[in-house]
Amino acid sequence: MHNKSFDRDYRQFAPQDTQVPDSGLVRVEDDRTGMSEQSLKRAIVDNLHYGQGKDNYFATPYDYYMAIARSMRDRLIKRRIQTARTHIQEDSKVVYYLSAEFLMGRYTGNSLINLGIYERVRKVLRESGLELDDLLEKEHEPGLGNGGLGRLAACYLDSLATLEIPAVGYGIRYEFGIFEQEIRNGWQAERPDKWLSFGNAWEVSLPEYRTEVKFGGHTESYTDTKGRYQTNWIPEHTVFGIPYDTPIPGYGVNTVNILRLWKAESSNEFDLDAFNAGDYLGAVANKMFSENISKVLYPNDDTVQGKELRLEQQYFFVSCSLQDIIRRHIYHYNSLDNLHEKSAIQLNDTHPSIGIAELMRLLIDVHQMDWEQAWHITQNCFAYTNHTLLPEALERWSVNLFGRLLPRHLEIIYEINFRFLSEVRKRYPGDNERIARLSLIEGEGADKKVRMANLACVGSRKINGVAALHTKLLQQDVLRDFYELAPEKFINKTNGVTPRRWLLLGNPRLSNLITEKIGEAWITNLDELRKLEQFADDPQFRQTWREIKQANKQDLAAYIERKNHIQVDTNSLFDVQVKRLHEYKRQLLNVLHIITLYNRIKRNPNEDILPRTFIFGGKAAPGYFIAKLIIKLINSVAAVVNDDPSLEGRLKVAFLSNYNVSMSQQIYAAAELSEQISTAGKEASGTGNMKFALNGALTIGTLDGANVEIREEVGAENFFLCGLTTPEVYELKAKGYNPQEYYQSNSELQEVIRLIACGHFSDGDSQLFRPLLDSLLYNDKYMLFADYQSYIDTQDRVSQAYRQEDNWTRMSILNTARMGKFSSDRAISEYCKEIWHVEPVPVEFKEYSPEDMNLKVSKVHW
Incomplete structure (x- = not known):
């Protein structure tokens, strides 16, 4: 990619531009991290030359992307240094956010937005014949998460920096992120996500801050010279954790926090004796074992090996992080007595909850603290966010596995449990059933398990749910015993999303309109969007709003044609369901609606059916057969519906493969109907529902998770409600739910099921989708049949509402305005x-x- 303009511009920079003036300060124009157009262009050229080793004659688009990314990172690193220095000087309390997942999306565009120079850099590049948006597409998105949990963590890091809160995110630097999804003959196929293949312009490696993590072995107890009982953990092997930092900038502020991810490396990479003896695999066996820990996101834990690796991953990153927190604290205070006063450690779900036992081990075994003080510090450091109402998602580990891998931690957990249950017995004497439910250890004999959610509850000062309904259900059901024991611990914190990525960056057309009408204060104070209500009845504003949505739909339609080779009608209703594939999220119910419409048209080709484009996206866990079968059904229905000329294009179905953060930004901007139809009482919160509504999509949904609060905020008249409520779900299950009753009494539902059963969508293979049909007809765990008619009727109301263009636009505006x-x-x-x-x-x-120009070794380790 030979760019003569960049070559010419580079030659014009004279040597004196980089000299330090006599005043001792670097002029803004001469600062290598300056923000002027001249400084930006020079930085990009310098990084192209000295970072990529290319000039414009040899540079590829990827080289230019890397030069831009490194130039932005340089500017953030400078602010990061000042941020860290300020936090130390101000003696700040720091938030440490521990999460097994961080789905950050692409860094470069977001950093340009938060630095406030997106358009400036675009202009600089365009003057040289380069397009910023095209170059940003070259960034390989780090897939360090499965779904909502990781995207929420990313939003929270953005807000922590924007609100100028001292914070560090801690996680794992997975070499392979969530798999890349391909669709082959309608089936999901997984390919490794090699996101680091071309390096990562954004991270900084800090090997001098490496930590040592122990695994396996045994413990030895003894009495020290002061007569204190001590335990020494003799590990079978150790692993090093190497930190990699990524700067996280706040919007419109100088604060730059960090995301610190840990890579596993062997503590003994090469066994020369084994090599010399001819055991070549044995010579690197330790290296292979160690590096497996951070090799891939969330292994399939259907096998014993998968379970063991998952536990190793969780302990690895938690131990690295806690050792890092302690190291930083001791350097600053030379004591751990006030650790809980200066550190707030948030457990993002149960994955990092082993941290409670690990902090106790570090305090009592390594730093010689007595139990009572260590427990007081631990309980006051940690807080626990619960993200699930599904019992199977509340992690439980085999005691045998736990003891083999983490023998010292099992001892500590038993001690915590003994002391905790002693207090419970005083409170509830003789209530053995309650004691059994509260115990950190479940079961008897060889089948005992460690309950990680219980450990998190006992060892944390606060426990929060992520939506009002979710927190209520935690208190009434999932964690009821803990709530009754300590109600003051429980608090609700409804999830939120960052408006920077999910509106300002993801939907620039709409963002520009909003800013033009109400100013830019909404970017950091989303309540300002309420000012849009005054324009909801303005005909010209409505028209502009529709034109923006139409332009976004055209962009998405072009993407669908390019990727799926499907032409969709941009005047049709864009009906979207994008999220992780799971039975409780009920993508299958959406498919039943598509087939219902298909049957109606086939019965009566002249029936007035609103044209719709159904858009799906999401990944199924590799070992989740039913979820993968649902993907196959979606694509099989798409193959039939899209190619049926009798439908005259009124129905189109597209499954967008490899759904990720970058793709979702484009989808949210174009969506008109947001499908949030999980079984009531199953979804903790959801954040996709918020992103859709923020971008002006209307919601069809159940009263589940944050849907409840979204409906309260936007108004019931601007929300399409369907399905059973949570109390009705509980009541129906208590009476004995029988899906056959609903099936036998609904002729349209029968017609849909029979069409699938006869092989209409599977080339005559009547057995292909039999597992799905059997699960619905004879179990229907997530009550699709019970909600089917309500959902179909509500979808009919959606069709009627969409035909009233002005009112639909008004509803869309109010959804955005009230978010x-x-x-x-x-x-x-x-x-x-x-x-x-x-x-x-x-x-x-x-x-x-x-x-700053003096070179000296600092005593501060940050």
Whole structure:
């Protein structure tokens, strides 16, 4: 890619431009991290030359992307250094967010937005014949998560930095992220996600901060010279954790926090004796074992080996992180007595809950603290966010596996349990059933398991759900015994999403319109969107709103044609369901509706059916057969519906493969109907529902998770409600739910099921989808048949509403205008005030000073 303009522009920079003036300060124009157009262009050229080793004659589009990314990282690193220095000088309390998943999306575009120079960089590149948007597409998105959990963590890091809260995100630097999804003959096929194949411009490796993590072995107890009982863990093997930092900038502020991800490396990479003896595999066996820990996101844990690796991953990153927290704290305070006063550690679901036992081990075994003080510090450091109402998602580990892999931690957990249950017995004497439910250990004999959610509840100062309904159900059902024991621990924190990525970056057309009408304050105060209500009845504003949605639909339609080779009608209703494939999320119910419409048209070709484009996206866990069969059914229905000329294009179905953050930004901007139809009482919160509504999509949904609060905020008249409520679900199950009763009494439902059963969507193979049909007809765990008619009737109301163009647009505007509550800034502000008790720490940006030019070894390790 030979770009003469960049070559010419580079030659014009004279040597004196980089000299330090006599004043000792670097002028803004001469600062290598300056923000002027001249400084930006020079930075990109420098990084192209000295980072990529190319000039414009040899540079590829990827080289230019890397030059842009490194140029932006340089600017963030400078602010990161000042941020860290400020936090130390201000003696700040720090939030440590522990999460097994971080789905950050692409970094470069988001960083340009938060630095406020997106358009400036676009202009600089365009003057040289380059298009920023095209180059940003070259960034390989890190797939370090499965779905909502990781996307929420990403939103929270963005808000922590924007609100100027000292914070560090901790996780795993998976070499292979969530798999890349391909669709082959309608089936999901998984390919490795080699997101690091071409390197990562954004991370900084810090091998000098490596930590040592132990596994296996045994413990030895003894009495020390002071007469204290001590335990020494003799591991079978050890692994090093190497930290890699990625800067996380706040919007419009100088604060740059970090995401610190840990890579596993062997503590003994090469066994020379084994090599010399001819055992070549044995010579590198330890290296292979160690590096497997951070090799791939969430292994399939259907096997014993998969379970063991998953536990190893969780302990590895938690141990690395806690050792890092302690190291930083001791350097600053030379004592751990006030660790809980200066550190707020948030457990993002049960995955990092082993941290409670690990912090106890570090305090009592390594730092010689007595149990009572260590427990007081531990309980006051940790807080626990529960993200699930599904019992199978509350992690439980075999005691045998736990003891073999983490023998010292099992001892500590038994001690925690003994002390905890002693207090429970005092409170509830003789209530053995309650004691059994509260115990950290489940079962008897060889089948005992460690309950990680119980450990998190006992060892945390606060426990929060992620939507009002979810928290209520935790208190009444999933964690009822813990709520009755300590109701003051429980608090609700409804999830939120960052408006920077999910509206400002993802939907620039709509963002520009909003800013033009109400100013830009909404970007950091989403409640400002309420000012849009005054335009909801303005004909010209409605027209512009529709034109923006139409333009976004055209972009998505072009993507669908390019990727799926399907032409869709951009005047049709874009009906979208994109999320992880799971039975409780009920993509299958959506498919039943598509087939219902298909049958109606086949029965009566002249029936007035609203044209719809059904868009699906999402990945099924590799070992989840039923979810993968649902993907196959979606694609099989698409193959029939899309190629049926009698439908005259009124129905189109597209399954977009390899759904990820970058793709979702385009989908949310174009969506008109958001499918949020999980079985009531199953979805903890959801954040996709918020992103859709923020971008002006209307919701069809059950009263589940955050849908309840979204409906309250946008108004019942602007939300399409369907299905049973949570109490009705519980009541129906208690009476004995029989799906056959609903099936036998509904002729349209019978017709849909029979069409699938006869092989109409499977080339005559009547057995292909039999497992799905059997699960519906004889079990229907997630009550699709019970909600079918309500869902179909509500979809008919959607069709009627969509035909009333002006009113639909009004509803769309009001959905966006009333989404202020669902900002991650609001959620993080609540966490800060009510759980973490931390305050913002503004960072003043400073130019280089003579002191910065001095080379010396610092005593501060940050």
